[in-house]
Amino acid sequence: ARRNCASVWAPRRVGQPSSATPGNTTRKGLSTLILRSTRHRNQSGSAAEIFGNSAITFKEGGQLRLGHTTRFIGEILQPARINRRRLLMICLAVFVVAVGVRLLHWQNNRLTIDNVMAASAAGYKDEAQPLIEGDLRGFVRGRTPDPDTGILIHTPGYPIFIAAVQTLVGRSNAALRVVQIFFSAAAAVLAVLIAVELLPFGAGLLAGLFAAISPQLSFYSLVLLPDSMAVTAVLLGMYLVVRARKQTNYLAIIGAGAAIGISCWFRANMVLLPPMLALVIIFWFPRAVRLRYAAMLLVATALVIVPITIRNAFVFGSFVPVSLSTGTNLTEGIADYDPEKRFGLERYDHTTAQQEAVMYNRPDYAHELYRPDGIIRERQRVGRAWAVIKQNKMWFMSVMIQRAGKMLTYERVSIISTEPSVTNSLDISKAELAWRGLPPNLIAGNADPRVELSPTGQTLIINNDDPWIAVALATVKVQPQCDYLLSVPVRAVAGRIVINVVRPDNGKTLASATIPDSLNPSEPKVNDLTPLRVPFVNVSADQLKIVANRGNNNSNTDMIEMGPIELYRLGPASYLWTKYPRMLVKTFQKFFTTGWMLPLALLAILLLALARRFDALAITCAVPIYFMVTHAPIHLELRYILPIHYFWAMLVGTSLYFMSMTVWKLLSRVKRAPRSV
Numbered sequence: 001a002r003r004n005c006a007s008v009w010a011p012r013r014v015g016q017p018s019s020a021t022p023g024n025t026t027r028k029g030l031s032t033l034i035l036r037s038t039r040h041r042n043q044s045g046s047a048a049e050i051f052g053n054s055a056i057t058f059k060e061g062g063q064l065r066l067g068h069t070t071r072f073i074g075e076i077l078q079p080a081r082i083n084r085r086r087l088l089m090i091c092l093a094v095f096v097v098a099v100g101v102r103l104l105h106w107q108n109n110r111l112t113i114d115n116v117m118a119a120s121a122a123g124y125k126d127e128a129q130p131l132i133e134g135d136l137r138g139f140v141r142g143r144t145p146d147p148d149t150g151i152l153i154h155t156p157g158y159p160i161f162i163a164a165v166q167t168l169v170g171r172s173n174a175a176l177r178v179v180q181i182f183f184s185a186a187a188a189v190l191a192v193l194i195a196v197e198l199l200p201f202g203a204g205l206l207a208g209l210f211a212a213i214s215p216q217l218s219f220y221s222l223v224l225l226p227d228s229m230a231v232t233a234v235l236l237g238m239y240l241v242v243r244a245r246k247q248t249n250y251l252a253i254i255g256a257g258a259a260i261g262i263s264c265w266f267r268a269n270m271v272l273l274p275p276m277l278a279l280v281i282i283f284w285f286p287r288a289v290r291l292r293y294a295a296m297l298l299v300a301t302a303l304v305i306v307p308i309t310i311r312n313a314f315v316f317g318s319f320v321p322v323s324l325s326t327g328t329n330l331t332e333g334i335a336d337y338d339p340e341k342r343f344g345l346e347r348y349d350h351t352t353a354q355q356e357a358v359m360y361n362r363p364d365y366a367h368e369l370y371r372p373d374g375i376i377r378e379r380q381r382v383g384r385a386w387a388v389i390k391q392n393k394m395w396f397m398s399v400m401i402q403r404a405g406k407m408l409t410y411e412r413v414s415i416i417s418t419e420p421s422v423t424n425s426l427d428i429s430k431a432e433l434a435w436r437g438l439p440p441n442l443i444a445g446n447a448d449p450r451v452e453l454s455p456t457g458q459t460l461i462i463n464n465d466d467p468w469i470a471v472a473l474a475t476v477k478v479q480p481q482c483d484y485l486l487s488v489p490v491r492a493v494a495g496r497i498v499i500n501v502v503r504p505d506n507g508k509t510l511a512s513a514t515i516p517d518s519l520n521p522s523e524p525k526v527n528d529l530t531p532l533r534v535p536f537v538n539v540s541a542d543q544l545k546i547v548a549n550r551g552n553n554n555s556n557t558d559m560i561e562m563g564p565i566e567l568y569r570l571g572p573a574s575y576l577w578t579k580y581p582r583m584l585v586k587t588f589q590k591f592f593t594t595g596w597m598l599p600l601a602l603l604a605i606l607l608l609a610l611a612r613r614f615d616a617l618a619i620t621c622a623v624p625i626y627f628m629v630t631h632a633p634i635h636l637e638l639r640y641i642l643p644i645h646y647f648w649a650m651l652v653g654t655s656l657y658f659m660s661m662t663v664w665k666l667l668s669r670v671k672r673a674p675r676s677v
Contacts, residue, residue: 074611076661077654080201087196090205091189098185098212101585104416105218106177107575111422111535113222114173121224124158127151131163132171141315149316149374152324155308157265158226176224183232184221188212190235191646197242198616199654202661206653211646215589219413220639226266227639233263234270234623234643241277241297242619245285250296257297261304268322269631269640274301276626284618318375327381328352328369329634334388336635337399343388347635352381389633400632407628408598410645411638415589418582419510422483422535424570431485431568435476438564442474454561459529462497462548463559470547475504476567480540483570488562489529492516495558498549499534503541510544511536515560529563537573597652604651607658620647 106113130138139159142148162176169175188211195204211217221228237259244252260277263270278294285293305322312320328349335347346352349369356377357366364372389396424431439460443453450471452461464471478484486501492515501511513534523531538544546565550558591597608617627641 070610070612073607073658074613076658077200077203077607077611077613077616079197079199079616082196082201086201087192090201090208091192094192094205094208094212095185095189097209098188098218099181100581101213101416102181102184102218102221104578104582104585105215106181106222107423107578108417108421109219109222109414111426113177116223117225124154124224124226125162127154127156128159128162128166131160132166140311147315148371149324150368150371152312152316152320152374153370155226155265155268155323156311157262158229161226161229161266173224177222180221180224180228184217184228185212187228187232187235187646188217190232190239191649194235194239194242194619195650195653197239197246198613198619199650200657200661203650203653203657206656207646207650210649210652213585213588213592214645214649215413215415215592216411216638217642217645220642223639225639227642230263230266230270231642231646233259233266234273235646237263237277238619238623241281244293245281245615248286248289250292253293253296254300257300258304260297261301264301264305264322265308267640268325271305271322272630273623273626274298276622280618280622284615316375320375324370324374324378326634327378327385330385331381333403333633333635334385334396334399337402343392345384345388396633403636404628404632406636407624407631407641407644409594410592410597412593415592416582416586418579418586419537419539420573420575420578420582422485422537422570423574424483424572426485426533426535426570428485428487428566428568431570433566434478434484434569435474435567436564437474437566439562442565446472448472458527459561459563461493461559461561463557464497464548464550465557466550470500470549473546473548474565475543475545478538478541478544478567479569480538480542481573481576482538483573484536484538485568485570486511486532486534486536486546487566487568488532488564489526490515490519490532490563491529491561492519493559493561496550497558497560499532500547500549501534501536502545502547504543504545505541510538510541527563529561535570539573539576539579597648600655601648601651604654604658607654620650623647 127139130136130143135143139156142151165176165179166172169179188208191211192204192208195207199207217228237256240252240256240259243249244256256277257274260270260274263273274297278298281294281297282290308323309319309321312318331345331352332347332349334343335341335345338345346355353369354366357363365377369377439453439458442460443451448471450463450465451473452463453459454461462471486499488499490499496517497515499513499515500509502509511534513532515532518534519530519532521530548560605617605621608614608620624644624647627644631640
C-alpha cells in the first residue's frame with residue numbers, strides 16, 4: 001500500500017517523463033490527479049491529512065481499495081491490555097448500576113409484578129415444595145400414585161433454586177427476586193468481562209452499562225421464572241470459552257461446558273448450544289487444541305445434563321433428554337402464523353388441551369397439556385406439526401425467516417417512570433377517605449352533553465364520541481407527597497374509555513386506567529359494576545382533575561356506566577428522592593428500541609469484519625445465530641432469547657466506542673493540522 005501511494009504522491013521533477021503508458025493513461029492519470037489534488041488540500045488541514053494513512057487509495061490499473069482504512073478500524077477496535085484494578089472498579093460500577101436499575105423497576109412494578117406469568121411461576125413453586133418438605137421421592141417422580149409426567153414440562157434446576165432460597169432465606173417472593181436481581185447484575189458484569197477480552201476497554205464498559213440499564217433485561221429479572229438465571233450460566237460459559245482461547249486452559253473449557261450444562265437445568269432451550277460452540281472452536285481456535293477443546297466442551301456439558309436424562313428414563317420409561325415442550329412449541333409456533341386455522345392447530349395451551357380432549361375422546365385431557373399421558377401426547381403433537389411442515393415447506397420456511405427477523409427486534413416493556421409508585425397498602429379499610437363524588441353531585445355542575453344520569457339516578461352514563469376532548473368529571477383538592485387510591489365501580493358498555501388523573505396546572509397525567517382492560521374479573525361485582533382501583537403518587541399538586549378520554553379511535557362510540565367516585569389517601573409517599581436517578585435512567589432507556597439498537601449492532605458487525613476481527617465476530621454472534629437458527633421453527637417469547645440482548649449490548653457498545661474514538665481522533669488532528677497563512 002505504501003509503495004503504491006509513494007509512486008503517486010512523490011513530486012515529479014521538471015523534465016521527468018511520466019510513467020503512464022497509453023493503455024492506462026486515463027485511469028492512472030485520473031487517480032493521480034485526484035490524489036495530488038487531495039494532497040494539495042491537505043496543506044490547509046483536510047480530512048485526508050487529519051486521518052493520515054487511513055485515506056482510500058488506488059491500485060495500479062485504477063482499482064479502488066480501502067488502503068489503510070481497515071488498519072485504522074482495527075487499531076481502534078484492538079482489545080486493550082487489561083489493568084486488573086481498573087477492570088475491578090468497572091465491574092463493581094456496572095454491578096451497582098444493574099442492581100439499582102432493577103430495584104427501581106421493582107419499585108415501579110411492585111403492585112403488578114406478581115401477576116406476570118403467575119400460573120407458570122406457581123407451577124415451579126409446586127414442583128419445589130417436595131424438596132422444601134424433604135420429600136426427595138416426590139420431587140423426582142411427582143406425588144401422584146403413578147409417575148407424574150406433568151413435571152417433565154420443566155427442568156429441575158429452577159425448583160431446586162426456589163427450594164434452596166426459601167430454605168435459607170425465607171418463603172417469600174421478595175427473597176427470590178433479590179437473589180435473581182443479584183444474578184442478573186452478575187450477568188451484566190460477565191458481559192463486561194467477555195467484551196474486554198475481545199474489544200477495547202471502552203466498548204466493554206459500554207456493553208456492561210447497556211446490559212445494566214436495559215429495560216427488557218431489568219424487567220425479566222423480576223419475573224419469577226428461570227430465564228434470567230439461565231442467562232448468567234450461559235454468559236459464564238462464554239467467558240470461560242474466551243479465556244480458554246486466549247491461553248490454553250483445559251479447566252476453563254471444562255468449566256464452560258459445565259456452565260452451559262447448568263443453564264440447561266434452568267432452560268432446556270440451551271441444549272444445542274454446545275455443538276454450536278464446538279463448531280466455533282474448531283474454526284477459530286488454535287489448531288493444536290481445537291479438537292480437544294471441542295470434545296471436552298461437549299463431554300462436560302453432557303455429563304452435567306445426563307442426570308436429568310437418567311431420571312426421565314428410569315422413572316418414566318422413555319427417552320426424554322431434558323424436558324417435554326418441543327411438540328407444544330412446534331404446534332403453537334405454526335398456529336401463531338396461521339390465523340385462518342388452515343392446519344387445525346391451536347396457538348394457546350388451554351385450547352390445545354381442549355382440542356386433544358375432543359380429538360382423542362378423552363375428557364381428562366382438557367385440563368392440562370401433560371397430565372395424563374404427557375409423553376404420548378407430546379409425541380403426537382410433534383407428529384402433527386411435522387406433517388404440516390412436510391406438506392408446506394416453503395410456507396414454513398417463510399415463517400422461520402419472519403420469526404428469525406423478530407428476534408432482531410426489541411420488545412416494548414415498561415421503562416422506569418420519573419415518579420415512584422405507591423408503597424402504602426391498598427387496603428381501603430385502613431385508608432382515609434379524602435373525597436367522594438356521588439353521580440347526582442357530579443352531574444349537577446357538569447353541562448357536558450356526553451355525561452348523563454342513568455334512569456335509576458345511582459350511576460352516570462359517559463358516552464364520549466370525541467377523540468380529542470376529554471370528559472371532565474371532577475376537580476379534587478389533595479395533599480402533596482402522598483399516596484392515593486382512586487376507586488370507582490364501572491361497567492363497560494361499548495368500546496374503551498380511559499380514566500385519567502391529571503394535574504390541572506400543567507396537564508401531566510399521574511394515573512391512567514383503560515376500561516375494560518384494567519378491570520380484574522375476579523373482583524366481586526356490585527349491581528353489575530366492577531370496582532376499578534387506580535393507585536398513584538401525588539408529589540406536589542394541590543388539585544387534581546379526573547377526566548375520561550376515548551380509548552379506541554377506531555370505534556364509533558365509547559361508553560361506560562360508573563358509580564360513585566372515591567379518592568382515598570393511603571399515607572405519605574416514599575422514595576421521592578429517587579426522582580433524579582429515575583430521570584437519568586429513563587432518558588437512556590428510551591433508546592432501547594429496535595430503531596436505535598439494531599442499526600448500531602449491524603454497524604459493529606460491519607466494522608469487525610472490515611477490521612478482520614473474526615475472532616470477536618464469531619464469539620459475539622455465536623449465541624444470537626444459535627437462537628435465530630434453533631428457535632425460528634418454534635413458538636417464540638422474548639424471555640426465551642434473553643441471552644441475545646447481552647451480545648447486542650457488546651455490539652452496540654463497539655459501534656458507539658468506534659464513533660466516539662473517530663471523532664476524538666478527528667478533533668485531535670484538526671488541532672495539530674498546519675494552518676495556511
